[in-house]
Amino acid sequence: MATYKSIRYIVPVEAVEHTDSINALSDVDTATTAPTDGQILKWNNTTSKWYPGDVEDASNISTTSGLIAGGLYDITDYYDIGSHIYVSNTGVLSQVSYSDTLAMGDGATIDGDKGFITNSWGQSSSNNISGYHLVSNAGVVGSHNNATADGFAGQGCTGLTYGLDKAIFGMGSQGSTGSGSTRVYNSHKTTLVSSAGVVASSAVSVSTDSWRDEATGLSYGGDKGMFIGGVGKNSNENGWTSSANRTNLISNTGIVAAESACGGTKKDKASGGEYGGDKAIIAYGAQRLNGSDGVTGTYNTISNTGVVSSDITGVGTARYFSCYVRYGGDKGVFSNGQNSNSSNYLGYQIHNLVSNTGVIATDVSHAHDGRYSSVGCGYGS
Secondary structure (H helix, E strand, O other), X not given: OOOOOOOOXXXXXXXXXXXXXXXXXXXXXXXXXXXXXXXXXXXXXXXXXXXXXXXXXXXXXXXXXXEEEOOEOEOXXXXXXXXXXXEOOOXXXXXXXXXXXXXXXXXXXXXXXXXXXXXXXXXXXXXHEEEEEEEOOXXXXXXXXXXXXXXXXXXXXXXXXXXXXXXXXXXXXXOEEOOHHHOEXXXXXXEEEOXXXXXXXXXXXXXXXXXXEOOEEEEEOOOEEEEEOOEOOOOOHHHOOOOEEEEXXXXXXOOEOOOEEEEEEOOEOOEEEEEOOOEEEEEOXXXXXXXXXXXXXXXXXXXXXOOEOOOEOOOOOOOEOOEEEEEOOOEEEEEOOEOOOOOOOEOOOEEEXXXXXOOEOOOEEOOOOOOEOOEEEEEOO
């Protein structure tokens, strides 16, 4: 009969047993900060360890370049700007000539790499009021399309991308009721735009208590958005006395929620948009309180869950009617603007780059046409 010898296995004390936590691995740390529901492990190159972290939503826009279209030059005579400014994927600005009239609308990216920009201004040609232009994935601005949709009508409408590839516009001064200090803007309707640039045949009323215009539209959280700030119901701008900031959250299916309070002091004529893949920033604009009408340089960040921060001390020249566009996939730029209290009443020739962590850089002067009330969007992939 064969003789069998027993074999003794020696297991090192450092070995990981099947019952151990993943934290037993030397390059994993789930103890310092315990993971929460839905998180994943993310690599930290500095410490050479994996840590719990949130899953970042896919960006609603993956565009690499930005378009700052048209605008106005002189706040006294409202001269139209005959040029566009393009922003490269590295944040370099360049200018090209343009012969049409385009200003006082807003823009959004559709279909992932194209643009849709609205126009609410026509100095001499009425067919340039309340319309839109399609922008190709190469940044080519198409011809003007007439549109009577309520979401485009009047000056001061705002727009944003939602649901990854579609757009929503609204909140402009689309007419009014009353007169003088009792005049109220009829600015509580929105219009949806498909990923192919098809405008919905009817507008949708928004539940709102301020009937505002000159609000700011921006995307957050990958596929959602918000309307934030804006002028209140009193058309006498210096009569607006409330500093309470308000926002309407917008779902990834384009449903606009009722207004709710949010962080920061209410601004109008501000600008903003996405950075860092799923967050947003709003800056500059006008703040009116107790009869005072003044430009501001303060800014607020918006988290990927739609939480608006308190006011943050501004960087660069305080102004309103600037334009924000995204570039390089996760960065942005605030460009140009106007300060009606300045001596020359002209649009500024400056811009401020925004990093993918939401840091606004100091003013950079550029030689391109000074302008304000331009219309911007991202494009290209």
